[in-house]
Amino acid sequence: MNPNLPNSLRTGPDERGHFGIFGGRFVAETLMPLILDLEKAYADAKADPAFQAEMNGYLKNYVGRPSPLYLAERLTEHLGGAKIYFKREELNHTGSHKVNNVLGQIMVARRMGKKRIIAETGAGQHGVATATLCARFGLECVVYMGAVDVERQQPNVIRMEMLGAKVVPVQSGSRTLKDAMNDALRDWVTNVHNTFYCIGTVAGPHPYPMMVRDFQSVIGDETRKQMQEAEGRLPDSLIACIGGGSNAMGLFHPFLDDPSVEIFGVEAAGHGLTQLHAASIAGGRAGVLHGNRTYLLMDDDGQIQDAHSISAGLDYPGIGPEHSWLHETGRVAYLSATDDEALAAFQLLSRLEGIIPALEPAHAIAKVMELAPKRPKDHLMVVNLSGRGDKDVPQVGDILKGKKK
Amino acid sequence: MTTRIDARFAELAKQGRSAFVTFLMAGDPDPKTSLDIIKALPKAGADIIEIGMPFTDPMADGPSIQAAGLRALKAGMTLKKTLEMVRGFRKDDDATPLVLMGYYNPIYIYGVDKFLADAKAAGVDGLIIVDLPPEEDTELCLPAMKAGLNFIRLATPTTDDKRLPAVLANTSGFVYYVSITGITGAATADSTVVGDAVARIKRHTKLPVCVGFGIRTPQAARAIAGKADGAVVGTALVDALRDSLDTTGQATTKTVAAVADLVASLAQGVRGAKQAAE
Numbered sequence A: 001m002n003p004n005l006p007n008s009l010r011t012g013p014d015e016r017g018h019f020g021i022f023g024g025r026f027v028a029e030t031l032m033p034l035i036l037d038l039e040k041a042y043a044d045a046k047a048d049p050a051f052q053a054e055m056n057g058y059l060k061n062y063v064g065r066p067s068p069l070y071l072a073e074r075l076t077e078h079l080g081g082a083k084i085y086f087k088r089e090e091l092n093h094t095g096s097h098k099v100n101n102v103l104g105q106i107m108v109a110r111r112m113g114k115k116r117i118i119a120e121t122g123a124g125q126h127g128v129a130t131a132t133l134c135a136r137f138g139l140e141c142v143v144y145m146g147a148v149d150v151e152r153q154q155p156n157v158i159r160m161e162m163l164g165a166k167v168v169p170v171q172s173g174s175r176t177l178k179d180a181m182n183d184a185l186r187d188w189v190t191n192v193h194n195t196f197y198c199i200g201t202v203a204g205p206h207p208y209p210m211m212v213r214d215f216q217s218v219i220g221d222e223t224r225k226q227m228q229e230a231e232g233r234l235p236d237s238l239i240a241c242i243g244g245g246s247n248a249m250g251l252f253h254p255f256l257d258d259p260s261v262e263i264f265g266v267e268a269a270g271h272g273l274t275q276l277h278a279a280s281i282a283g284g285r286a287g288v289l290h291g292n293r294t295y296l297l298m299d300d301d302g303q304i305q306d307a308h309s310i311s312a313g314l315d316y317p318g319i320g321p322e323h324s325w326l327h328e329t330g331r332v333a334y335l336s337a338t339d340d341e342a343l344a345a346f347q348l349l350s351r352l353e354g355i356i357p358a359l360e361p362a363h364a365i366a367k368v369m370e371l372a373p374k375r376p377k378d379h380l381m382v383v384n385l386s387g388r389g390d391k392d393v394p395q396v397g398d399i400l401k402g403k404k405k
Numbered sequence B: 001m002t003t004r005i006d007a008r009f010a011e012l013a014k015q016g017r018s019a020f021v022t023f024l025m026a027g028d029p030d031p032k033t034s035l036d037i038i039k040a041l042p043k044a045g046a047d048i049i050e051i052g053m054p055f056t057d058p059m060a061d062g063p064s065i066q067a068a069g070l071r072a073l074k075a076g077m078t079l080k081k082t083l084e085m086v087r088g089f090r091k092d093d094d095a096t097p098l099v100l101m102g103y104y105n106p107i108y109i110y111g112v113d114k115f116l117a118d119a120k121a122a123g124v125d126g127l128i129i130v131d132l133p134p135e136e137d138t139e140l141c142l143p144a145m146k147a148g149l150n151f152i153r154l155a156t157p158t159t160d161d162k163r164l165p166a167v168l169a170n171t172s173g174f175v176y177y178v179s180i181t182g183i184t185g186a187a188t189a190d191s192t193v194v195g196d197a198v199a200r201i202k203r204h205t206k207l208p209v210c211v212g213f214g215i216r217t218p219q220a221a222r223a224i225a226g227k228a229d230g231a232v233v234g235t236a237l238v239d240a241l242r243d244s245l246d247t248t249g250q251a252t253t254k255t256v257a258a259v260a261d262l263v264a265s266l267a268q269g270v271r272g273a274k275q276a277a278e
């Protein structure tokens, strides 16, 4: 590891929202005053014990936390190496980790008196979580979703509409997550007086990457405690998939200062890293988009390239700025899994453990299949099972029948 | 240091009228036609020319300017070619101020210092970068000032009196007041409200204040020009350009004239303003 690391890796970002050179606030002036208001509102909420207590109440009784830490015995046996635990975020209400963050942001929005909530979504999990909490708190909800994703994640579109949200199919650009975020930002600039933008991952202008990470850190905090109870010690390795990186950051952050814990993020390699993919660390470099400096897929002219992944939730040409920093410091190793590897892991997990994972965490499982056999039997490996596969059943069903692909 | 922008505003002040500022996308619909259009603008009545630097993800732009950027990129436009275009324009015109407008990433990737040197040498006078608020001044604004380029900041309806000094601090050339909260080409601006906003900004700065977003017609241009030091028109010009293209999106013999004619009639509107007020 890099010998020039600071004493703690958990103190970022600085007051300007920087993790090393990454992060920042690259937004239009129209949004800047609101972003400064949000920063202040979030700092106040964070320091307010009543806010924390109220959030913990909802996390327990509405979301259903803590999520279990489950020993995947048959997968462990099958791979013949490390002891594999699943952090069962797919058991949360709405079916993924996204709800942890949305709950926090909606509570901040309420403190700020905002009555209209907008969100971008890729797989639809963040959209569903946002629609759910807007229904719960009686707020107007508009979700931007790329037209390609509307098509491949139909079950979630139907869910959002049932929950009373308006889903806007985005036709610009590659018609996936990046474009949904562009249109959400355009809505925000237009309706800045009454609208709160609930960003679904650890990206965007400061304070979003920090705030979303804080709300997701419940994953790692629980894991730490649960592993202590189960095995009496820290895990040896952590693995999570990365779209923008929120489920990963939530699991990783509480362990960043524990050097004995190896940490792996898994990007989507799509058709392969030499072809169309969504692995911004493996195939990108530092640039500025969507309010922050971070690793991005782009051409020599600084034009953003279209990403590709079988998984709508990972189909994004960027990554949260804190991940870019953790990559450059060497603290986290970023790997990637292809569409085919993820599909294979999806099927293996369904058959071996009776858990149909979302295609996103199937990418993490794919790397578990590679790493676990090389580790000793007393190695404790935790993988974030960030979501369940219900939304992917029609798509994967079609692919397996050979209809698509 | 006075730039072409300062000189132009001084000249207009003597004439007692406001500036007409045009926006078009570099390379739309193709590099050659785009240069022909830009060259035709001063004669048609443009006092200051803003040239968009195409970007794949223009988060503050509406559908018209998004499409213009994509047409340009499809025709092979790059930041380097945008600077070439500026050089082409400067061969025949050393007086009309040229301002590049766009997003930070292509500049960041080009390399800030190299970009500033090349832009200055090409004959660029100022920059408007939508996603660089004062909080990020060390990125490009301060280096641009040092390189002798004006960094023109956007002020918006959400920029309150408390924040205005920070927004104006490192601004030079002129202040660009965005008349609506929204993206380009969306709502139309109410000239009374705009007048109040311009007066508010002028309490904080001696710089000229130009107003843009939502101005489409000679009447609207006149109304705004009567309240501000300049009126900026973008989407309406980009739409006129688009409407002149053939079904495959290629330029036709009408393209240059379509834009120039609209510029001429908008310029009439602007020129009518202060005369009417006098």
Ligand SMILES: Cc1ncc(COP(=O)(O)O)c(C=O)c1O
Pocket (backbone or CB within 6 Å): A096, A097, A122, A123, A124, A125, A126, A200, A201, A202, A241, A242, A243, A244, A245, A246, A247, A248, A312, A313, A314, A358, A360, A361, A386, A387, A388
């Ligand atoms: C189940 C699941 N996991 C992971 C992701 C990727 O997002 P992030 O990297 O922010 O966790 C998504 C996004 O839609 C998701 O639905």
